[in-house]
Amino acid sequence: MWGLTWLDGRVHLDLSADVVAVTRQLVDIESVSHHEEVLADAVEAALAAAPHLEVQRRGNTVVARTHLGRAERVVIAGHLDTVPVNDNLPSRREGDLLFGLGTCDMKGGDAVILRLAATLTEPGRDVTYLLYDAEEVESVHNGLRKLAESDPDLMAADFAILMEPSNGVVEAGCQGTLRVEVTVRGERAHSARSWMGRNAIHDATVLLQRLHDYQPRRPVIDGLTYHEGLNAVGIRGGVAGNVIPDECVLTVNYRFAPDRSEAEAEAHVREVFDGFDIVVTDTAPGALPGLAVPAARAFVDAVGGTANPKFGWTDVARFSGLGVPAVNFGPGDPTLAHRQDEHVPVAQIIRCEEQLRGWLTRTV
Amino acid sequence: MWGLTWLDGRVHLDLSADVVAVTRQLVDIESVSHHEEVLADAVEAALAAAPHLEVQRRGNTVVARTHLGRAERVVIAGHLDTVPVNDNLPSRREGDLLFGLGTCDMKGGDAVILRLAATLTEPGRDVTYLLYDAEEVESVHNGLRKLAESDPDLMAADFAILMEPSNGVVEAGCQGTLRVEVTVRGERAHSARSWMGRNAIHDATVLLQRLHDYQPRRPVIDGLTYHEGLNAVGIRGGVAGNVIPDECVLTVNYRFAPDRSEAEAEAHVREVFDGFDIVVTDTAPGALPGLAVPAARAFVDAVGGTANPKFGWTDVARFSGLGVPAVNFGPGDPTLAHRQDEHVPVAQIIRCEEQLRGWLTRTV
DSSP states (O other): OOOOEEETTEEEOOTTSOHHHHHHHHHHSOOBTTOOHHHHHHHHHHHHTOTTOEEEEETTEEEEEOOOOOSOEEEEEEEOOBSOOOSOOSOEEETTEEESTTIIIIIHHHHHHHHHHHHOSSOSSEEEEEEESOOSSOGGGOHHHHHHHHOGGGGOOSEEEEOOOSTTSEEEOBOEEEEEEEEEEOBOEEGGGGGGSBOTTGGGHHHHHHHHHOOOOOOEETTEEOOOEEEEEEEEEESOTTEEOSEEEEEEEEEEOTTSOHHHHHHHHHHHTTTSEEEEEEEEOOBOOOTTSHHHHHHHHHTTSOEEEOOSOOTHHHHHHTTOOEEEOOSSOGGGTTOTTOEEEHHHHHHHHHHHHHHHHSOO | OOOOEEETTEEEOOTTSOHHHHHHHHHHSOOBTTOOHHHHHHHHHHHHTOTTOEEEEETTEEEEEOOOOOSOEEEEEEEOOBSOOOSOOSOEEETTEEESTTIIIIIHHHHHHHHHHHHOSSOSSEEEEEEESOOSSOGGGOHHHHHHHHOGGGGOOSEEEEOOOSTTSEEESBOEEEEEEEEEEOBOEEGGGGGGSBOTTGGGHHHHHHHHHOOOOOOEETTEEOOOEEEEEEEEEESOTTEEOSEEEEEEEEEEOTTSOHHHHHHHHHHHTTTSEEEEEEEEOOBOOOTTSHHHHHHHHHTTSOEEEOOSOOTHHHHHHTTOOEEEOOSSOGGGTTOTTOEEEHHHHHHHHHHHHHHHHSOO
């Protein structure tokens, strides 16, 4: 049994169970984004029972900290929410795999956090365990974003580990993202007398040519090779089947390595599309891998010595924005996230817990 | 007064009035497409009163013919319908201009047809006067198209004049039109790992380049210089702001001179876009100017000696399809058609009637 019990209308987690059982407890408490309260209550209650932790609650985000006066502090964080249920609850075990919504993204990681929090009474580093809500929805709701604004001191640390699925291998930093709309203007005319107008779609040729010929950077940062990309993700134009179009709008997404700031990324895109009308519609900064920081280096060494670059954008950038180097490290294959058949190898959960426990037990 | 009278719930046209007054009668009988019946009834009754005409009715299309055994027969045609009312009825005269819905497109021309039909009892050519419905809506409703299918013998002639607005100058033939969708396919990927996919929008560059560089033909036919055009009239592509798009669809409109058939036009477009997936969505043939035909040449000479090429597609192509050379010739500036402030110079209506009367009075 994995130990989920309901009492007086509240659900109780049993953190003395093994990490796979704890994962199943977490998975079986449904917590689709915006409906994390029951799970957050259970997490808060379970952590409050540990006398070595100071527990604070902000909305459905729970923060539990040790105060041992250690030389370093590390944040270990995970989100509590999942994407919508898709006929994949409750959890079920098939051989070495655990299936169910959130097994991979990311209640396996959450279980590791909760097990460490409940059982490591005297870690070698002070630890801030951070479980937050609303990661799977628009950024405006994101619990970690809100915490960074309301209580940045609760996120202060020398180093942070975000337990997003990464197959149990460290993924460091993340690339930034910038989205722009590039507009080409022309002049309408009847298509039977096309020479009376100017075709905005034809005039977009040079734009597409620049994208087609673009050579993305592959900078090496802290020993990791990032890989940028500048891509049209949308194009639209046209008035009617017999009208020369007077406008063509291209939506372009620039994924940039973390050695560039948002401002530098924007300047670069403006340079590429020099001469065209550009509007920035969306932007998020990258995060440097920070592997030169001793705490980060020590962590990578402790969990196998391998680190890969993270290409997609993740919440590690929020720590980076507060000056805290951060990496992704968690059980589960990220390409299985959000899939109906989401699952996690139980061995990965167990190994992640062991590796983190080993690293946290050592004194800096 | 322009002589519109209502009797027993029916409206009566007075074709003994001058052509400007007849235009006002026609304009003031509202006849938006699909609502031509009242006007068609009045036209049929007025023409049936002329003993030199054989009048036939098909739906709201009225055909009136002389049978004088002349050496040649000419069709003179106009549509009875208008685009929707736009606070521009009834007609009003301002100086030398007549304002109101249909004054330009094309009740001025219809008035000329009706005046000639009612008063020319012994023309030098046999004449088929043809007033039809539903020209301003989808082709499937077009009265001339229906007549060409049900009663092609009623359209038989040596020559046809369509009295669409052309500023009282002959516009000969018309260009054909072909619309195709050209699809570029790629492969989806997350835009943070764009190299895992293939960007269909980027791969459309070569398509746009071909359109951009395209040199349209300007063939001379019967002394008239046509002007082709190959234009993108629409482009679409894109899945989401973070996805490499796997499809980009370009809508292209080819306006081709009347020395090319629809099949030749399609073959040309397929050659231009060789290597891409093409679907033809719409096509209509052009019409040769036919000015080498003696009746046509004589007509052009009779109305001033000038003929211009018609670039847009018009119903003259329907006559062409039946082997009847046809031209556009009517009062009114075609660029004023469908505008709220549509109007026609009364002098143009009068001159059109005089010129046609002079030509029709002569014996071949």
